[in-house]
Amino acid sequence: MTLADMSQHRPSLYTKDARTKARNSAEKRFRIYGVVAVGVGVLALIVLLSSVLGSGLGAFRQTMLSLPVTLDAKLLDPKGNRDPADLAKATTITYGKLLSQALEAAVTEKGLAPEGMKTKEIGALISKEAPAILRNQVLAKPELIGTTIDFEALAGGRIDGFFKGRVTMESAALDSNVSPAQLELAQKMRDAGMIKLALNPAFITNPDASELRPESAGLGVAILGSAYMMIIVLVLALPIGVAASIYLEEFAPQNRFTDLIEVNIANLAAVPSIVFGILGLAVFINFAGMPQSSPLVGGLVLTLMTLPTIIIATRAALKAVPPSIKDAALGVGASKMQTIFHHVLPLALPGILTGTIIGLAQALGETAPLLLIGMVAFVKDYPAAPPEGFLDPAAALPVQVYNFTQRADPAFIERASGAIIVLLVFLLAMNILAVLLRRRFERRW
């Protein structure tokens, strides 16, 4: 066939030939697969978030009873001398009685008191934590004794659950902790404005509470513990990881030994985290004798876990720096160190920061290794300020979630979901920070 023939048989550009049609439909199919895959991912995320938010948002609001309480001097300070040592002798039981009576008086005054309900039963609407709160308030300010104050008392867990839909009349009938009559009273008090759902900062600041007082359980100790551990991880893992990466990438000779190290680092990143927990238990606690459940040990274990992530990210970032820049620096007579610190590292910084923050975020959500080093313990006292605080027992956010889910009272499910929300907010904040830092340090030209 000559060229002239061919041009005569050439089809028009306006009609698609079979090959083109097949290619186009393959492309279309592939696009649909992609959209479906993204859709499944987004749907899963929506389901997850809505279930967590649905059951967890309640933790940020708490049922409170407002009532006038007369702080009877005869009860609280029988000797009348306001001596702190004597004041401390009035226990929470005394304060509990005081609150019960105050509540009974308040509902009676409004004509809400049900027939034949005992003071104790009315008082059971108030959380067992409330007397302790009131007592602390009085001990801190003894001049309150003898006066009448407006007290915002935490409602009991079942009452709180009633207003959040967790507890119903039917379930109360079967429940030894609460009766339908009490719930009716609570409903009347709500209608009378004595009970309201208020914002609950105590969920963020309070320490954990016992099994019987879900209404006062908070994340204070866990947030502090997690923050302490993140500080330790950042301070240890970032410099060690970056130094190791620079050495491996720029200085180390290429031989069997460095190959071995490289393979090991890659493998270390894949080691199940619980193994790091066992290692931490054996080395840091049993061998080095560091205190159990302390942020120091937790931080060290998480540092070991985070190092491979940081090293891999940093090496990738260093590798991505164009060799021509290194040549340029060496060409004007910069030393290797100067080349690295003046030119290579600044260009690699965004990648290093992103890797570090991703590593930190991973460490923040890590649970299994912390269980093994005792961070699962019930800790009611806040750790001291650093550096001593690094040795005090503390909890950690993800472990706190685990702890909450282990408890019998359904109120703790709400707490666990609330804790997950807090954890997610922290993770989100860290990722936003990573993006911002990236933008800030990205080569702008």
Add this chain to the structure above:
Amino acid sequence: MNDMRLTERTVDATDIKISARKVQVFYGTTHAIKDVDVDILDKTVTAFIGPSGCGKSTFLRCINRMNDTIDICRVEGDILLDGEDIYNKKVDPVQLRARVGMVFQKPNPFPKSIYDNVAYGPKIHGLVKNKAELDEVVESALRKAALWNEVKDRLDAPGTGLSGGQQQRLCIARAVATSPEVLLMDEPCSALDPIATAQVEELIDELRENFSVVIVTHSMQQAARVSQRTAFFHLGNLVEFGETGQIFTNPRDPRTESYITGRIG
């Protein structure tokens, strides 16, 4: 090639700046440079010409030990700078590179401002005492590189934002700013338009007053225009080395003749 200036031009200085003897370079098992002997004179422009892959860049990079950065590269033989062996154990390549500057084939400015690009060398070598002196060095380097007028109003602008030709002149300014004794240029004009090329060539001619310049080029005309001496490489061998006029008008080796007349390439 019939440029009469070639024969008129004299070589003013005759002291040897760099002398290479029996230089061999291996990349792993590849023998890239075979037994090369070259004497590069002070205050002279020496051109390296030859077909692609013949080892011009490799030999150039030996002179300031940039080949040290390539793990598999091995250099044998002697290269003397002012009579001192630059491959001696006692020599720190960093110190050497301050005296033997380099301009690369592809413009590679630092991702920093124009000013910082030029100021970097003087700063790290402690050549200036204060900001005023540094300003002066930067200005004179940019003037020498024929870039000053184009960038004097935007010294804080990124060096990577310049055009390709301007970037290459910036790299030349950066190399000149440290006042090296020898300036190595690996195809410095391959990214430049004819006007910028002419500017760079003029610059090279000026640099000759202070430095010894070695330039690798694929352009025979350029070699003829700027250099006083020319070395022809072929397959790792130094085939012919002599006065530029003689190489281009009266080559002794048939391979040289074939190459400059376009038969080997």
